[in-house]
Amino acid sequence: MASSLYIHLPFCKTKCPYCDFASFIDKKQERYKIYFDALENEIEFRCRSFDQKQKLKTIFFGGGTPSIHDPSELEPLFKTLSKYFDFDDATEITLEANPGTVDRNKLLGFKDLGINRLSLGVQTFSEELIGYLARGHSVQEACEIIELVKEIGFKSWSLDLIYGLPHQNLDQWQKTIAEALSFNPPHISSYALSIEPTTPFGQIYKNSMHQDLPHEESVIQMYIYLNKTLESNSLNRYEISNWSLQGHEASHNLCYWHAEEYYAFGLSAHGYVNKKRYANSRDFQAYIEKFSERAIETINKSNEFQLFDDEVIEIVDDDKYLEERIFLNLRLKEGLELNSKIEEKINSHKLENFINQCFIEKTNNRLILTNDALMISNKIIFELIK
Template identity: 35%
Template sequence: MNANPLVNKIQPPVSFQDLEPPKSAYLHIPFCRRRCFYCDFAVAVVGDRKHGDNSTMIQDYVDILCQEIDQESVIVPASNLNTIFFGGGTPSLLSVHQLQRILNTIDQKLGIAKNAEISMEVDPGTFDREKLQGFVNLGINRVSLGVQAFQDKLLQLAGRSHTVEEVFSAINIIQEVGIQNWSLDLISGLPEQTLKDWEFSLQELLQLNPNHVSIYDLIVEDKTPFSRYYTPGESPLPSEEATTQMYRLAQQLLTQAGYEHYEISNYAKPGFQCQHNLVYWKKQSYYGFGMGAASYLQGYRLTRPRKRLEYYAWVKGDHSDDMSEFVNTTQEQLLETLMLGLRLSEGINLKALSQQFGTDTLHNIITLLMPFYQEGLVQFLDINQNLIQSNFNQGLIRLTDPDGFLVSNQILSTVFAGLSEL
């Protein structure tokens, strides 16, 4: 029996050693000062006073995370990573020393490419200039700042742990340490948020001039405080019509300002697309490390336990029942390819789709999408991104912006239902 506990847990019908190693890794840092009222992520609350320098809980997690990286490197060969993403949670609660230890472990066990994109999610009020400069010195070259709104009232209603003043302070620090590749996140559809509030936040964003923007529409997830307080579409949440207006306004203002709307929720200036997230949307392989994280290895999705102590026990090999492991069926792979690929403005290559799933499947997909094409919600293009009116099976397919993006769930549901009946 192999002495490595992870090897014993993962027994696919083919050896991971035979797979092309991933070039990307996601690391989940679950700690937050408090849980936002809309959040259903795998997080652990440490309070306002705890952070990497003074929290035994965070230090213990870093120990286990590094142990998992070490074990995973035995299963899948080294890959020299092109992208690394620290998400959460609030990764900026880590100390510089803790981040250094994680990155050193990754470099030693998996390798980090010379010009790798290394991203970190950061929250206002969780770092100062010295800490962020320390992160930069270790290789962090892209940060994503969780702002969500530019009104203190809305931040309080959302359960955020920072103020607008701390937002501007955080941005000043980002600029002082010279990080050019930084992103700003906003959420539309918050309680009591008006279209005027939303336009103000967008205008503030444009004044700050980040090179990347993520715009998320609030989803009321089960078992969150918001699910107890609110019903989607009912006051004090904005109506569906209002959130549609918010989406259209963001698309209009950001594209006019020179941002490319390259994914349903994401905008970037030329050269500043998030390379790590493109790995997800293009269904490329990636490692996932940490509580609740998932790896994707050419059809195998390996998900870690969402609860901290269960994750610790899993890494230590005490039990193996908490990690789901499955191989996508051909149908599941097709649906996932459509769901992810149609999020991108570049769309899906139909020739590649045909090669992977067959000409009959491609024909069925085009047939199911024709009503949406006739409504102006779907476009067919040639390989040079020029619109075409016939011979659809050799070019690209994409949703229109913003109309097709706005009804993407309806379009995908129709296609999924139609394919399942064939």
């Protein structure tokens, strides 16, 4: 069974124009209760056949903007989880929190619930760029939330930053990194903006050569500068897009990159349990109806972790598992440990070429991507798998 658990909370203060997640604005909060009820029903339904509580290493509340909720709204969820799962102070419990949605009391309430890690969606410290992103918060609010988080003393916290933004140049990015480092964050996650066709940005920037977008070479320079600067400030790049002080790595995300199984609950959530990958609907009404109490009463209880047949999107057989391990482990700085089965899945000719081109190092029976390979990692890894 799995030892990590993801919960999706889809409500947001604003809908960012680049966002492709299942997330909504509900200013009047009319759908909050109905959603939490369905979520609790889903947990009850899926877990009610457990013969014992499952020990958890990590819980992650993602979204959406989970910090939009009051701690009192999350409390019943914790109670439901505690019926089926064992978790305590040693469990990494992360909540995604956005500036402009929390105050001191809320943060204290989250901490009282047992949340010990916050992932802060700051994205940029540029006054100009924050406007283009329409995040619904100011740079000032971003600085305030960081100061509060530090003062209250969560066990760990992370800053999320985006680069490759419309109108962004290297100089602005360098200033954002300097501002981020001035807070001494124990962890930084940073991804290049990905423009998804179904979003407002996807409509505006249909052409990837749009004049407002930084050129591909500039985006690469932004990543190189980021990596070099964070590493020279003791933030170790333990994954392609994640840096941390020692001991502050995100254990929850490490579960994904180690290709381990995890439970997932909520709208659009994808889980991986008992070698099955499953997916919940992205459609709010469909999700609510599915996990209304009446609907779940009719399901049989034959398996340990209950899944409807049509939710299973993939059976992860041994072959698929090895592919996933290669793909995910190579994202990590520690790299991929070789064994005979892994070696059978790797194209040895391609590997030799990548080693000769200094894109991959082979040390202590491990394959590790070099710095030169980081910006083209997907291409390299796909070519490597037979």
